[in-house]
Amino acid sequence: MARAVTTQRKIINTTFAWMVGLLIFFPIMWTILTSFKTEATAIADPPVWFFFDWTLDNYRVVQERSDYSRFLWNSIIIAGGSTFMGLLIAIPAAWSMAFVPSKRTKDILLWMLSTKMLPAVGVLYPIYLIFIRFGLLDTRIGLTVVLMFINLPIMVWMLYTYFKEIPGEILEAARMDGAGLREEILYVLTPMALPGIASTVLLNVILAWNEAFWTLNLTAAKAAPLTAFIASYSSPEGLFYAKLSAASTMAIAPILILGWFSQKQLVRGLTFGAVK
Amino acid sequence: MATKASRAAARLMLAPAVILLLGWMLVPLTMTVIFSFKRYLPMRGGDLGWVGFENYVRFVSSSAFWPAVQSTLMIVGGVLLITVVLGVLLAILLDQPMWGQGIVRILVIAPFFVMPTVSALVWKNMFMDPVNGLFAHLWRFFGATPVSWLSEASMPSIILIVSWQWLPFATLILLTAIQSLDSEQLEAAEMDGAPPLSRFIYITLPHLARAITIVVLIQTIFLLAIFAEIFVTTQGAFGTRTLTYLIFQRVLESQNVGLGSAGGVYAIILANILALFLMRIVGKNLDR
Numbered sequence: 001m002a003r004a005v006t007t008q009r010k011i012i013n014t015t016f017a018w019m020v021g022l023l024i025f026f027p028i029m030w031t032i033l034t035s036f037k038t039e040a041t042a043i044a045d046p047p048v049w050f051f052f053d054w055t056l057d058n059y060r061v062v063q064e065r066s067d068y069s070r071f072l073w074n075s076i077i078i079a080g081g082s083t084f085m086g087l088l089i090a091i092p093a094a095w096s097m098a099f100v101p102s103k104r105t106k107d108i109l110l111w112m113l114s115t116k117m118l119p120a121v122g123v124l125y126p127i128y129l130i131f132i133r134f135g136l137l138d139t140r141i142g143l144t145v146v147l148m149f150i151n152l153p154i155m156v157w158m159l160y161t162y163f164k165e166i167p168g169e170i171l172e173a174a175r176m177d178g179a180g181l182r183e184e185i186l187y188v189l190t191p192m193a194l195p196g197i198a199s200t201v202l203l204n205v206i207l208a209w210n211e212a213f214w215t216l217n218l219t220a221a222k223a224a225p226l227t228a229f230i231a232s233y234s235s236p237e238g239l240f241y242a243k244l245s246a247a248s249t250m251a252i253a254p255i256l257i258l259g260w261f262s263q264k265q266l267v268r269g270l271t272f273g274a275v276k
Numbered sequence: 277m278a279t280k281a282s283r284a285a286a287r288l289m290l291a292p293a294v295i296l297l298l299g300w301m302l303v304p305l306t307m308t309v310i311f312s313f314k315r316y317l318p319m320r321g322g323d324l325g326w327v328g329f330e331n332y333v334r335f336v337s338s339s340a341f342w343p344a345v346q347s348t349l350m351i352v353g354g355v356l357l358i359t360v361v362l363g364v365l366l367a368i369l370l371d372q373p374m375w376g377q378g379i380v381r382i383l384v385i386a387p388f389f390v391m392p393t394v395s396a397l398v399w400k401n402m403f404m405d406p407v408n409g410l411f412a413h414l415w416r417f418f419g420a421t422p423v424s425w426l427s428e429a430s431m432p433s434i435i436l437i438v439s440w441q442w443l444p445f446a447t448l449i450l451l452t453a454i455q456s457l458d459s460e461q462l463e464a465a466e467m468d469g470a471p472p473l474s475r476f477i478y479i480t481l482p483h484l485a486r487a488i489t490i491v492v493l494i495q496t497i498f499l500l501a502i503f504a505e506i507f508v509t510t511q512g513a514f515g516t517r518t519l520t521y522l523i524f525q526r527v528l529e530s531q532n533v534g535l536g537s538a539g540g541v542y543a544i545i546l547a548n549i550l551a552l553f554l555m556r557i558v559g560k561n562l563d564r
Contacts, residue, residue, distance in 0.1 A: 014374040020366065021383035024443065028386055030410070031398050043408040045416065089296060092289035100286035108294065110555050115301045117551040119501050121523045122540035123304035125311065125533050130304070149300040156293060210391040212504035217528070227504070230393040234400075234508040241402060248394045259389030260382050266445075267452045270494060274558045275449050275487050 028252070035059070035245035042241040058246035066229070068250065075225035075251075077140050078215075079208040082147035083201055086155045089148075091197070094159035099168065109160065113272060116153040120213045131218060138220045146218065147208045154207070154269055155200055161273040162196025199265035202258055209255050226251040305544070311537035319531045331538035335526075344522040347431065347515055352499045354435040355442060356492055362439075363446030363491065364484065367454050368476075370447070381451075388444035392504035399437045400426060400509045430514035437505055442498075446491045453487035454480070486557070493554040497547060519543055 022029075034042050036054045062068050097105045127146065128137075136142030166189070174188045212227045219228050230251055233244050259266075267275055312331055315324040335341060370381055387395065403410050404425035412422035425433045457480065465475050501520055506512055512521045523543060527536030 010373055010375070013369070013372040014376065017369050017372070017374050017380045018376065020369065021380040024440070025383040025386050027395070027398055027403065027440070028390065030402065031394075034402065045408075045413045047410060047413055089293050093293035096286035096289040100283055102283075102286075106559065108290070110559055112293075112297060113555060113558065114548070114551055115297050117497050117547050117554075118301065118305070119520065119540070119543045119547045121501065121503070121520045121527075122544040122547075123308055124524065124540070125527045125537060126304035126307035128528075129307070149297070152293065152297060206389060210389070212392045213501070216393075216504060216507060217524075227391050227393045230391065230397060231504070231508050233397055241408065244397060244401060248398060252390050252394055255391070256386060256389050260385070263381070263385055263448060266388070267449055270445070271449060271490050272558050274490050275452055 028256075031245045032249050033245075034242055035249045037242050037245075039240070039242045042245070058242045059250070062243055062247045062250070066232075066247075068229070068247065071224060071226050071229035072250070074140060074223055075209055075227075078143050078147060078223075078225050079205045081140070081144040082151065082208050083155075083204040085144065085148045086152050086204060087197070087201065090152060090155035090159055090200075094156050094163055097156075098160050098163035098166075099171075109157065112153040112156055116150075120150075124217060127214075128218070137218060138223045140223045143215060143218055143223055143225075146214050147211055150211065150214070151204050151207055154272075155204055157272045158200045158203065158265070158269045159196060161268065162200070163193060165196075166192050199262060200269070202262040203265045203269040206255055206259055206262065308537045308540050308544075311533050312541050314534045316534040316537075317532055327534070331534045332541075335535055335538045335542065340517065340522055343515065344517050344519050348500065348518040348520075350431055351435060351438065351502070351516075351518060352496055354431075355438045355499055356495060358435070358439040359442045359446040359495065360488060360491060362443055363450050364481075364488070366443070366447045367450035367484075368480070370451055371454050385444040385448055387440050388442070388448075390441070392441065392502075393508055395441055396437055396505045396508045399433075399440070404433055426509055427514050430510055430516045434505060434509065434516050437509070438499065438502060441505075442495055446495070449491050450484060450487050453484055457483045489557060490554070493550060493557070496550055497554070500543070500547060500550075 033049070035058055036056070037048065037052055038055060038057070041048050041052045097109065131137045131142055134142075136145075170188060170192075171184060174184050179188065209225075210227070212231075215225050215227045216231060219225070230247060233240065233247065313326055313328060315327045315330070316322070317324065366384060370377065370384065374380070401409065406412055406422045406424040409422075409425075411425065415422045423429060461479055462475055465479060470478070500518075502518070503520055503524065506516055506518065506521050510516045512518075512525060517525070519539070520543065523536050523539040526532050526539060
């Protein structure tokens, strides 16, 4: 039987939890608010909260002066491209390990996980050299491939845990009913695997979007995504809080929204299925 | 049953992933190990031949090494302590019945999705700036002298920023674990007159032990590698140079690849020791 909760206790819980939640969210909220202020209001002391002349100027200026959309486009290509390439490699691999396991499946999975733990800085120079040698420095394709490798182990793991949950009996039943391999894949497996693939895509786009070691070290101007764009604000000239906020808001908004949809997958993906 | 043919097909499907990852791991790793035994200065003569373990000795005996180890440990330890303790408390809080639980959870989790360069810059400028930051306003409001956070209290500031980013992760995992706790056990203990604190220590905490271990291990691996947070705030100054940042500086800033590579090998060994523990836990889970 569920415990009866007194209304009074619920009120206390609610108040307390909301206070903590808003406190943690505050820096993000403050950034979003500041992005609509003028530079003068942005640094006003005492701080101005909600009652100011809301303006969209910062967004316009950020776009015009620093060509924001180019960085955005780089981020989209790199995050989307690395996820897509990763899927092409990870789906067959996860599939094969989930449905035709061998004695070594577990070892292979753990080994893949171990490559994820290689500290990036340990291989910084080799990758740098390889990039120079093949003309990949500051190119989108180079960065896309690196981020694909970074996230490939997580992709294989996530897909594996999802595929593993598809009962093999269903496939047998479909085969008994006369389904060929094509029908089996198209009408039975794909619909069942789709939610898992979707969550994998979601988490990987987020991770690739926010990756900030390789994106900072392997790009200069042409292929720089939003992480590098924002980092260029670390040595500012003049008043810039409102513009920094506008640029930040634009950089995090899409991922924040995706992220809220993918909380569950985050647990599954980043703990490699060890916490469910 | 899998037929022989389908087994062969399965191998074939697995092959690209294995071969590519193997290449991704082995090629750069081999290069790093080779460089680490060489005197290699790309800007000053390039490859100057083998030097045995000289780089390994020099990396450890340089005056920057122990401070770097110290600041690495402080950041990792500080962030782990804060995120695990607050994470457990937050998870328990979020598990209580309340109104708007979904929204509160969304608010709490949000920082994890903010890219590291954004969160570091927002904290650095809009909160910790000694003139215009919100903390400075707050300090002045109470008549105190604003603190120049990132230079005077650089370590706590970095720990605060990184903890803010990782608290959501810890909370989310611990919350997931707490939700699988059988509430009847807690009720039984309550009926037997166990006070809240002992219910927490003897029932909730043991149940969370595994999840806490996983949080600690995964976060440690990521925290050892934090880069952007330091890159855009202090650039390693004011005692915030971590091992990762030290290696980065050796390799790209002073262009001493041999020395940096030796540092890289140390970092890889350290990460592998931690990874071993994590894999044991994850591996056990695979068998169930």
